[in-house]
Amino acid sequence: MAEYKLNTPLTDDDIEQLKAGDVVFLTGTIHSARDAAHKKLFDLLDAGKELPFDLEGAAIYYVGPSPAPPGRPIGAAGPTTSYRMDTYAPRLHSLGMKASIGKGKRNDEVKAAMKEHKGVYFGATGGAGALLSNSIVESTVIAFDELGPEAVRAMKVKDFPLLVINDCHGGELYVKPDLDAAL
Amino acid sequence: MREIQAAEVVEAVARMCVRANTELPQDVRNKLEQARTEETSPSAKEVLRQLLENADLSKETKLPLCQDCGLAVFYVEVGDDCRVVGGNLRELINEGVRKGYDEGFLRKSACDPLTRANTGDGTPAVIHFDMVPGDKLTISYMAKGGGAENMSRVTMLAPAQGWEGIKEFVIKRVAEAGPNPCPPTIIGVGIGGTFEHAAKIAKRGLLRKLDDTHTDPEIAAKEKELEDAINRLGIGPMGLGGKTTVLSVKISMEPCHLASLPLAVNVQCHSQRHEEVVL
Numbered sequence: 001m002a003e004y005k006l007n008t009p010l011t012d013d014d015i016e017q018l019k020a021g022d023v024v025f026l027t028g029t030i031h032s033a034r035d036a037a038h039k040k041l042f043d044l045l046d047a048g049k050e051l052p053f054d055l056e057g058a059a060i061y062y063v064g065p066s067p068a069p070p071g072r073p074i075g076a077a078g079p080t081t082s083y084r085m086d087t088y089a090p091r092l093h094s095l096g097m098k099a100s101i102g103k104g105k106r107n108d109e110v111k112a113a114m115k116e117h118k119g120v121y122f123g124a125t126g127g128a129g130a131l132l133s134n135s136i137v138e139s140t141v142i143a144f145d146e147l148g149p150e151a152v153r154a155m156k157v158k159d160f161p162l163l164v165i166n167d168c169h170g171g172e173l174y175v176k177p178d179l180d181a182a183l
Numbered sequence: 184m185r186e187i188q189a190a191e192v193v194e195a196v197a198r199m200c201v202r203a204n205t206e207l208p209q210d211v212r213n214k215l216e217q218a219r220t221e222e223t224s225p226s227a228k229e230v231l232r233q234l235l236e237n238a239d240l241s242k243e244t245k246l247p248l249c250q251d252c253g254l255a256v257f258y259v260e261v262g263d264d265c266r267v268v269g270g271n272l273r274e275l276i277n278e279g280v281r282k283g284y285d286e287g288f289l290r291k292s293a294c295d296p297l298t299r300a301n302t303g304d305g306t307p308a309v310i311h312f313d314m315v316p317g318d319k320l321t322i323s324y325m326a327k328g329g330g331a332e333n334m335s336r337v338t339m340l341a342p343a344q345g346w347e348g349i350k351e352f353v354i355k356r357v358a359e360a361g362p363n364p365c366p367p368t369i370i371g372v373g374i375g376g377t378f379e380h381a382a383k384i385a386k387r388g389l390l391r392k393l394d395d396t397h398t399d400p401e402i403a404a405k406e407k408e409l410e411d412a413i414n415r416l417g418i419g420p421m422g423l424g425g426k427t428t429v430l431s432v433k434i435s436m437e438p439c440h441l442a443s444l445p446l447a448v449n450v451q452c453h454s455q456r457h458e459e460v461v462l
Contacts, residue, residue, distance in 0.1 A: 021226075036299050066250045066290035075288055076241075076250040081330040081363050103421065104330070104363035125230055125421060126330065126365035127454040130246040131237040148301045149250075149290050163226075163423075175424040177358035177416040183351060 005159070009057025010098035012118045018164045020171035024122065025159040030059040030101065031142075032153040034080050038088040040144050041152075045091070052143035052152055055096040059122075062102035064149035065139070066129070074139040074155070076129030079103040082121070086110050093117040105174060106166055114168050122162035123173070135160040185262075185318040187462050189269030192322075196279020199324045199458035200255065201287035204247045207238040210393045211430070211455045218367060218420070218427040227425030234420075234453060245287070249454045252289035253326030255280045255308035258387055264318035276322070277306045292329065311383060320462040323390050331364035331452040337382050340444040349374060349446055350409060356448045357413050357429070362422020365452035367430045369393065370413065373447035375437040381445035388433035389451045390459070397434065406432045420453075430455075 001021040006014050008028030018024065031053050033041060044051055062082055066075030082102030089100055090113035098119055103126040113119060124132055138156035145151050165173045212235070219231035241248045257276055267275065284291055284305035291305040315321075336356055340348050353372055360368075373385030397403035409432045419425025430453065439445055 064250060064290065064292075066247045066252060067288045069246065069288040072244075072246070075290070076247040078250055080251070081333065083363065103365065105361055105422075123362075123421065125233045125237075127249045127452055128233045128237040129250040130241040130244065130248060131233060133246060134240070148303070149292070150301075174362050174422045175417055175419065177361060177418050179355070179358055179416070181415040181417070182354050182358070182412045 008059055010059060011057060015098055015118045015120050015168050018120055018167050019169070020164050020167045020173040022164040024162045024164060026059065026162055027158050027160070028156070030061045030155050030157055030160070032061045032063045032065070032155060034062050034064050034150055035084055036147050036150040037144055037152050038085055042088060053154065055092060058097045059099040059101060060092065060097060061155065062100065065133070065153070066149070068139070072133070074133050074136050077133045077136055078129035079124040079126055082106060089113060093119040101162060111166055111170070114166060115170060118168045120164060120168060121166040123165040124160075124162055132160070185265040186268045187265055187320055189267060189275050191462055192267060192270075192272065192275040192320075193279045193282060195460045195462060196276050196322065196324065197283035197286065199322070199460055200280060200283030200289065200326070203324060203456040203458040204252050204287060204289050204326055205241050205245050207241070207248060208455065208457065211453070212238060214393050214430040215453065218430070222420070222425050222427060224419065224423070224425045226423040227420045227427065230420035230423060247287070247289055248456065249328060250290055251292060251328040251330065252284065253328050253456065254293060255305060256325045256327045256386065257308055257310045258323040258390060259310060259312050260315045260321040261312060262315055262317040262319045265320055267320070273310055276310055277308055280305050280308050321459065322462070323459045324457060325386070325390065326456040328452055328454065331368060331450045334360035334364040334450040335448055337378060337445070337447045339378065340446050342442070342444045344444060346405070348444070350412065352446060353409060353448050354412055354416070357450070358416050358418070360450060361418055364450045365454070366418055366422060367420055367427045367453050369430050369451040369455055370409070370432045371449035371451060372409070372432060372434045373449070374434060374445070375439040376445055377439070377443070378445055380437065381447035382449065384435035384437060385447035385449040388435040389449060389455070390457055391433050393431040393455070402434050402436060406434050409434075
């Protein structure tokens with residue numbers, strides 16, 4: 001298992017070298033979007049309108065942070081469960097998104113899209129929201145402010161600690177539960 | 184009749200919301216530390232290390248342990264010989280939630296189920312009331328995160344399926360949930376009652392200390408049996424593999440209808456945030 005330091009926007013070369021299990025420290029700008037924001041992004045796409053951020057080489061973080069207390073750029077900011085965005089991820093990969101960041105399983109359509117468009121799925125540690133916020137140096141709401149915690153934010157990250165869960169070669173890190181041993 | 188002032192309730196609830204979301208209970212911490220010692224896989228050890236560091240950081244900075252500060256769930260026991268003066272108890276609890284979630288910079292996660300519009304203040308809380316003997320008011324609070332709650336299920340088994348059927352359903356549920364609910368999890372199992380009661384008692388079980396032992400030795404043995412079986416799944420911390428898939432299994436059992444065997448599995452993430460106050 002290798003360790004990489006990568007910067008946004010991510011390129012095909014960045015993605016192709018990654019294998020499930022690799023550790024990545026990501027620096028640059030990532031964008032937060034979860035359920036409600038994805039729906040609104042798709043409304044814009046369907047209407048032929050421009051998105052609030054450039055998808056080319058983008059990393060989307062499935063997160064709804066807690067409010068920033070005084071003196072900090074953001075509150076706790078760990079990942080939410082990714083499968084709820086499975087319905088959206090393939091199209092975003094086809095439009096240039098390189099990475100999604102979350103926790104939990106992805107479906108076969110998302111995995112196929114990552115293979116086809118050279119994408120990667122990163123896991124961040126769920127329930128480590130306070131710790132992960134330490135790697136976010138700046139956060140600005142850039143769209144859908146009315147969604148509150150679900151608004152789209154541009155987040156400047158420095159060495160954001162990630163784990164490659166699904167790579168673009170079909171590799172997956174999550175273990176298959178051993179039902180035979182359990183039952 | 185002992186009187187409890189409205190402001191006391193509001194303050195106590197607000198304090199509980201903030202404290203539970205920023206201080207991991209000691210019993211949960213102990214379990215995570217124990218798991219970190221017992222795990223041999225480097226990724227499992229690393230996840231547990233991060234969770235413990237997160238707990239330290241949260242306590243120090245008062246940032247919430249998790250950005251999902253939960254839907255506020257309460258189990259309230261009202262003593263027959265006490266009464267709250269100066270307000271309606273349900274409304275006072277909601278007032279405490281508003282205050283705590285606002286002052287503690289906690290995320291407000293309550294929304295309209297269809298329009299998805301956020302209610303804006305973390306309310307309404309889900310409150311289960313019970314009447315008990317005595318003159319005390321006991322309020323238990325749980326910050327129930329959405330990721331783990333989504334992995335929970337209720338089913339109505341046929342009585343013939345018995346304990347074996349219960350075991351199989353619980354194990355398969357945890358297996359299917361895999362990494363999604365932020366393992367290592369705590370599993371609340373409600374057996375009996377009715378469709379809704381099974382779910383209510385399954386969740387109530389999550390309020391127990393992780394290191395306690397069920398008062399009924401037979402149920403205690405079943406909890407251990409389930410815990411060992413689930414840990415053989417090998418899902419491990421965050422689904423990366425390992426010995427620790429659950430930290431604890433808590434079974435709550437009550438009589439049911441002759442025709443039924445209701446079963447509820449309430450999944451709780453490792454960030455088991457709860458508090459209790461007795462007024």
